[in-house]
Amino acid sequence: MNTQPPTHAAFAAKAAQKTPPRTAEIPTQLQRDEARTIFERSVEGRRAAVVPECDVPETPLADLIPPNLLREKAAELPEVSEPEIVRHYNRISRRNFDLDTGPYPLGSCTMKHNPRLNEKVAALPGHARLHPAQDPKRAQGALELMWNLERALSEITGLPHVSLQPSAGSHGELAGLLLTRAYHEDRGQERTKVLTPDTAHGTNPATVTMAGYEVVKVATAPDGGVDVDDLREKADDQVACLMLTNPNTLGIFDRNIREMAKIVHDIGGTLYYDGANLNAVMGWSRPGDMGFDIVHLNLHKSFSQPHGGGGPGAGPIAVSDRIAPFLPVPRILRHESSNGAGPSFDFEHSAEKSIGRMRGFQGNFGVFVRSYAYIRSLGGDGLREASEIAVLNANYLLARLSTGRAGKHLPLAFGERCMHEFVLTGDPAKRELKVKTLDIAKRLLDYGFHPPTIYFPLLVDEALMFEPTETETRESLDELAEAIDSILAEAEEDPEILTNAPFTTPVRRLDEAAASRRPVVRQPL
Amino acid sequence: MSRYTSATDADREAMLAEIGVSSSEELFEQIPAEVRLGRELELPDGMSEQDVFEHLRSLAAKNADADSEVCFLGAGMYDHYVPAIVDAILSRSEFLTPYTPYQPEVSQGGLQAMFEFQTCMSELTALPISNASMYEGPSSVASAAYLALGAGKGRKKLVVSRGLHPHSRATLATYAEGFGATITEIGLENGLTDAGELAGALDDQTAAVFVQNPNFLGGIEDLDALASAAHDAGAMAIASVDPMTLGVLRPPGECGIDVAVGEGQPLGGRLDFGGPSFGFFCATEEHIRRMPGRIAGETTDVDGRRGFVLALQTREQHIRREKATHNICTSQALIALGGVLHLVWLGKRGLVELGELMVRRTAYARETLAAIDGVALLHDAPVAREFGITLDAPVQEVIDACAADGIAAGYPLGRDLPEHENGLLVAITERRTKADIDRLASSLERAVAGASSSRETAEVAS
Numbered sequence: 001m002n003t004q005p006p007t008h009a010a011f012a013a014k015a016a017q018k019t020p021p022r023t024a025e026i027p028t029q030l031q032r033d034e035a036r037t038i039f040e041r042s043v044e045g046r047r048a049a050v051v052p053e054c055d056v057p058e059t060p061l062a063d064l065i066p067p068n069l070l071r072e073k074a075a076e077l078p079e080v081s082e083p084e085i086v087r088h089y090n091r092i093s094r095r096n097f098d099l100d101t102g103p104y105p106l107g108s109c110t111m112k113h114n115p116r117l118n119e120k121v122a123a124l125p126g127h128a129r130l131h132p133a134q135d136p137k138r139a140q141g142a143l144e145l146m147w148n149l150e151r152a153l154s155e156i157t158g159l160p161h162v163s164l165q166p167s168a169g170s171h172g173e174l175a176g177l178l179l180t181r182a183y184h185e186d187r188g189q190e191r192t193k194v195l196t197p198d199t200a201h202g203t204n205p206a207t208v209t210m211a212g213y214e215v216v217k218v219a220t221a222p223d224g225g226v227d228v229d230d231l232r233e234k235a236d237d238q239v240a241c242l243m244l245t246n247p248n249t250l251g252i253f254d255r256n257i258r259e260m261a262k263i264v265h266d267i268g269g270t271l272y273y274d275g276a277n278l279n280a281v282m283g284w285s286r287p288g289d290m291g292f293d294i295v296h297l298n299l300h301k302s303f304s305q306p307h308g309g310g311g312p313g314a315g316p317i318a319v320s321d322r323i324a325p326f327l328p329v330p331r332i333l334r335h336e337s338s339n340g341a342g343p344s345f346d347f348e349h350s351a352e353k354s355i356g357r358m359r360g361f362q363g364n365f366g367v368f369v370r371s372y373a374y375i376r377s378l379g380g381d382g383l384r385e386a387s388e389i390a391v392l393n394a395n396y397l398l399a400r401l402s403t404g405r406a407g408k409h410l411p412l413a414f415g416e417r418c419m420h421e422f423v424l425t426g427d428p429a430k431r432e433l434k435v436k437t438l439d440i441a442k443r444l445l446d447y448g449f450h451p452p453t454i455y456f457p458l459l460v461d462e463a464l465m466f467e468p469t470e471t472e473t474r475e476s477l478d479e480l481a482e483a484i485d486s487i488l489a490e491a492e493e494d495p496e497i498l499t500n501a502p503f504t505t506p507v508r509r510l511d512e513a514a515a516s517r518r519p520v521v522r523q524p525l
Numbered sequence: 526m527s528r529y530t531s532a533t534d535a536d537r538e539a540m541l542a543e544i545g546v547s548s549s550e551e552l553f554e555q556i557p558a559e560v561r562l563g564r565e566l567e568l569p570d571g572m573s574e575q576d577v578f579e580h581l582r583s584l585a586a587k588n589a590d591a592d593s594e595v596c597f598l599g600a601g602m603y604d605h606y607v608p609a610i611v612d613a614i615l616s617r618s619e620f621l622t623p624y625t626p627y628q629p630e631v632s633q634g635g636l637q638a639m640f641e642f643q644t645c646m647s648e649l650t651a652l653p654i655s656n657a658s659m660y661e662g663p664s665s666v667a668s669a670a671y672l673a674l675g676a677g678k679g680r681k682k683l684v685v686s687r688g689l690h691p692h693s694r695a696t697l698a699t700y701a702e703g704f705g706a707t708i709t710e711i712g713l714e715n716g717l718t719d720a721g722e723l724a725g726a727l728d729d730q731t732a733a734v735f736v737q738n739p740n741f742l743g744g745i746e747d748l749d750a751l752a753s754a755a756h757d758a759g760a761m762a763i764a765s766v767d768p769m770t771l772g773v774l775r776p777p778g779e780c781g782i783d784v785a786v787g788e789g790q791p792l793g794g795r796l797d798f799g800g801p802s803f804g805f806f807c808a809t810e811e812h813i814r815r816m817p818g819r820i821a822g823e824t825t826d827v828d829g830r831r832g833f834v835l836a837l838q839t840r841e842q843h844i845r846r847e848k849a850t851h852n853i854c855t856s857q858a859l860i861a862l863g864g865v866l867h868l869v870w871l872g873k874r875g876l877v878e879l880g881e882l883m884v885r886r887t888a889y890a891r892e893t894l895a896a897i898d899g900v901a902l903l904h905d906a907p908v909a910r911e912f913g914i915t916l917d918a919p920v921q922e923v924i925d926a927c928a929a930d931g932i933a934a935g936y937p938l939g940r941d942l943p944e945h946e947n948g949l950l951v952a953i954t955e956r957r958t959k960a961d962i963d964r965l966a967s968s969l970e971r972a973v974a975g976a977s978s979s980r981e982t983a984e985v986a987s
Contacts, residue, residue, distance in 0.1 A: 064888050089610075090614070092638065127797065132797075181702060311857040314800075
């Protein structure tokens, strides 16, 4: 029986050194305790905060606000002391796997290193403590930073105009389709359809519906790119836009991009670039040069903002000249001074054809600071090198997984090489070894790796999508390849080792169906 | 400049050999030559860590932040004291660096934090269902419209109080273009949503009524009355609420509000020039399968141990695609955890005490400022933490004069509301002491008098 501590110590186990346990330990009292919520630690009368003394007249509240508008019963927030709070959250934090303790090759998510310099500059009081409604005259440094970031993203995307406003990739997508709608309406056209390939991220079709359009799927050709004939057939005068990711979610650069752009432009549509995979091409190829009109970038993917367990991010958009009049407000203006005092910056709050606001204030400025620091750290050649090594690492891992057991049971779904990510199919493993992609993923947890993205893209059976990023070392890629080989050897020996995995994680496989059938989404108090 | 990578020349050589190519350029030949960038990016050269730090420090130094002046700015984001534990916990790698919890076995910390967040927000709003966060406030308002239109069986009209934050109204108008919905605006009467005008606007095409509490001018609305007016017309009642006032104000769930959303920045958030913050989204039970975004749920593992997962994922874009309840994916998990930490630190009593302190100081500030010559109240509706005044002087001049005294006097209402060209919105938090308020009063008095007299001089001269 394994006696290691019940926290995630096993995450640190190096696959190359030893095979992780194949049986689970018995739940201990400590484990039950670790899943207690902060509400279950509440004891009446305990407290952490001391609220400042009242230094103005202590008028009864009912004399200031009509009693019928006042709360009668206090919200049941926990009553706990500060040491308990700190211990509770440190304990539960140890039940997370994170990028700083292990490889995280989650495809289409670009889990690259999060530089701590960026956290340090974001925390400077001039940034973190700057009120969003501050008079722009007294926030010139912030506006200058945003302007500089806009210019850098413009150069990286090859599109002249940028709005930093959208809060995440999906928000940028919605902005992009509302821009498309405004563009067509301005030309007196009501179009109804948006084309997306069947390899698209789920946010694409969901956004299409939110923007009031109908989704039309375009098929994938045998080479993994868009089926150009199918595109040509579906491109009619009701098509407002084609949304694409390039390289696509198979990690393949669509070689026909110029031809596709021409097809869509010829019918008067716009071309939208989902920037989730920009990390493959920074400094090598630009969406603007490919023919795209609108691009969103994920600053939390390509530009090193930490993912925070599901946000925050930012999804700036870059657009071509013909889309620019419709960009969201506020926009940043740069004024040259006539007396040599250097430029000044201001916000433009309205523009005749603008779609308006996508959110409050100016956007996720704290994310802008981090990504700007990242871009200034790397420079143009550094960004290019980041993409180069991202592609090198992905192809190296692919090469390592193309031989031996992985090559036999988990072949590449499309093509021969890849850009920054690649998709394997676990279909042979399922047939030959009786293990599903899910089982392989769960066993990888025992080996100390976060699994790749699984079951996406949808057109690949039993898909495993690997994106190692440029910040992984060659050794960690070797270890990942060896872990997968070892897992497949286990499957050959006894598939149950995989189908029952994981064994070493804070909890084992969870009943997700029950959580949706009878949802318990808050603590009963 | 190479940074954050490890590949040495020897590594590259070995890796290229393994791949079977002679150079990494060869890998990029997958990109057709006509769309390959044949030059370097025209960006400034990369810099050393210390040079980047100095550059960013010099930019930051050009901003007047809330540590360098006394800040009475609000309008949706507020200068609250953020307890030290927030930064300490949020900077832990285990919370800072993971992705969305797609593998729950190794994401229990983040999932449990979401579950605790949902419980906190559900308690604050007195609504049973909360999601795990939205991007921020105004886009959460627009997202509530998407839910209401989906639930509204073809109703396409949204009735919106002018007391809703101008950014929320503007964002809602942007989204409504995609939703194919129309917006009817209801004015304010003495600082509160005009009930008569609202009654006249409601009809059998109205999907939802939108109000804010406290509203943009600081007034505390009668949510019960507004919600029943909406329900009488068969419409949903949606309120954007300030979570920091919910220690003292009647929670939306007790007033018949169907969906409560809001800006989470007051809870543990940095000012950050406007973001990242978090939005919240709470609703009645009947809307659980229409909710946007992530929701954590409790379950058990194969050994019977308690655990948490992402629940009801069949609502979401990665499963349901074009039929999803919303397109949101990445939201604000880390910042929402900051909100939980602040709320837990305040605790059951602290949130109430803090609310009471804000209400009392706000009352004191309102009375003190209203007593100044040339300053009048914008309305006399009850307020909690923010209030509008009108100045008998050009607002920008007064703001500039106060800034010279080291005070950010407030938000110029004319920026968004032409009917209040002379209006100033003043916000109070637990950080603004009586002494700060007195300082604002004397600075404002001088500024208003100075601006008025210079204007008289100018008038005489002309």
